[in-house]
Amino acid sequence: MDIEIKEENGFSYIEQGEGEPLIVLHGLFGALSNFRGVFEYFSKRFRVIIPMLPLYTMPIIDTNVKNLSRFLADFMDSKNISKAHLLGNSLGGHVALIYSAKHLDRVKSLILTGSSGLYENTLGGSFPKRGNYDFVKEKVAVTFYDPKHATKDLVDECFEIVNDKGKTIRTISLAKSAMRHNMAGEVPKMNVPTCLIWGKNDTITPPDVAEEFHELFPDSDLFWIDKCGHAPMMEHPEEFNKILGEWLDRRFNPAA
Numbered sequence: 300m301d302i303e304i305k306e307e308n309g310f311s312y313i314e315q316g317e318g319e320p321l322i323v324l325h326g327l328f329g330a331l332s333n334f335r336g337v338f339e340y341f342s343k344r345f346r347v348i349i350p351m352l353p354l355y356t357m358p359i360i361d362t363n364v365k366n367l368s369r370f371l372a373d374f375m376d377s378k379n380i381s382k383a384h385l386l387g388n389s390l391g392g393h394v395a396l397i398y399s400a401k402h403l404d405r406v407k408s409l410i411l412t413g414s415s416g417l418y419e420n421t422l423g424g425s426f427p428k429r430g431n432y433d434f435v436k437e438k439v440a441v442t443f444y445d446p447k448h449a450t451k452d453l454v455d456e457c458f459e460i461v462n463d464k465g466k467t468i469r470t471i472s473l474a475k476s477a478m479r480h481n482m483a484g485e486v487p488k489m490n491v492p493t494c495l496i497w498g499k500n501d502t503i504t505p506p507d508v509a510e511e512f513h514e515l516f517p518d519s520d521l522f523w524i525d526k527c528g529h530a531p532m533m534e535h536p537e538e539f540n541k542i543l544g545e546w547l548d549r550r551f552n553p554a555a
Contacts, residue, residue, distance in 0.1 A: 302338070304351070308377045312350040316342030319407065320380045323349040324371070326389030326413075326530075327473055336536030337386070340544070345384070350374050352394070354473060355466045362469045363476035364390065368397035375405065384547075386410040388530060389419075389504070393477050400485045408550065409493040409516075410543060413504045413529040416482040417511050420503045432458055443528040444500040486515040493519035494546045496539060498527030520546060 302313045321341055323334050334349060341347050352367055371394055375383065384407045387395040392414025399406045436454045440446035460466045493516045497509035506523075513521040522542045524531045532539045 310350060310374050310377060312348055312374075313338070314346065314348045316344070316346050318345045320378075320383035321345040321347045322371075322375070322380070322383045322385050323347065324385065324387035324391030324394050325349070325352060326387075326391050327354065327470060327477075333388070333530060333533050336540060337532050337543075340536075340540045348378070348380075352391070355460075355463075355469050357469070359465075359468055359472065362472040364393050364397055364473065364480050365476070367394045367473075368401070371395075371398045372402060381405060382407050384408045384410065386412075386543075387414055388412050388532060390415055390473065390477055392416060393480070393482070396482050396486070396489075397480065399489050399491070400482070403489060403491060406489075406491050408491055408547075409489065410496070411493070411512065412496045412531050412539070413498065413501055414508075414512070415477045415504060416480075416486070417508050418504070419477065419508070420505070435461060441502055441528070442530060443534055444498065444526050445528075445534065448530075448534055483511075483515060486512065487517060490517040492550045494543060494550075495519055495521040496531055496542055497521065497523055498529060498531050498534065499523050499525050500527055501529045503529040522546070 302315060304311055304313055315338065323337060325333055338347050338349060350371070353370060357366060382405050385395040385398070387393070387410070392411040393416045395409060395411070396414070396416045399409060435458045436449060439454050439457050440449040443449060460470060495509050495512055497506060499506060509521055513519050524535050524538055527534050
């Protein structure tokens with residue numbers, strides 16, 4: 300993604316476009332490039348902003364999903380954003396949920412794809428073994444329906460993380476805090492338009508998670524993408540963008 304990473308007030312982020320803010324929140328092993336298709340497509344009609352979540356820079360004792368939601372609150376204040384659409388994948392969706400539980404008046408809509416918050420199978424059931432590249436490659440591959448999306452760059456990035464002691468400890472802390480922080484009691488209070496886009500073959504946040512979210516949210520629409528795993532915006536970017544674009548038009552610009 301040939302976009303300049305901006306540094307401002309202690310935050311790192313990319314930003315493009317004009318209009319209503321659409322804030323994109325990446326997952327635990329997410330990178331800004333995971334949302335290349337979303338960023339390029341929606342920046343034609345929204346002010347798309349992707350902050351780099353401080354997954355590996357927070358003090359270990361403070362590394363949890365609640366503090367990531369506080370980071371989001373501070374980031375929006377820093378950017379003078381009073382209200383935004385929030386799009387989150389995996390852990391990023393969980394951050395959006397926790398933020399929304401406290402600041403619903405600042406959320407225009409929620410868009411969740413493969414979000415944690417109810418139940419998740421962390422990395423397919425086990426944490427990658429340090430030093431074993433093939434094991435890491437296998438665990439990255441289960442993120443997708445088609446393992447071809449587990450590119451060498453993506454596997455190399457995950458391999459570097461699990462072989463860095465500080466990053467590994469923080470990753471485990473975040474994963475455990477996400478599993479502990481179940482949102483089932485708070486989601487029914489989140490009465491904002493909510494779009495759920497889920498891979499039918501997601502093994503990390505399986506389809507029954509999407510169904511439960513759909514039942515709990517007061518105002519949600521659920522869309523499925525076939526032959527798709529935990530990261531629909533990466534595996535089927537065109538279909539993801541089409542679903543989301545049409546949903547945004549229907550919910551916020553019906554005359555379009």
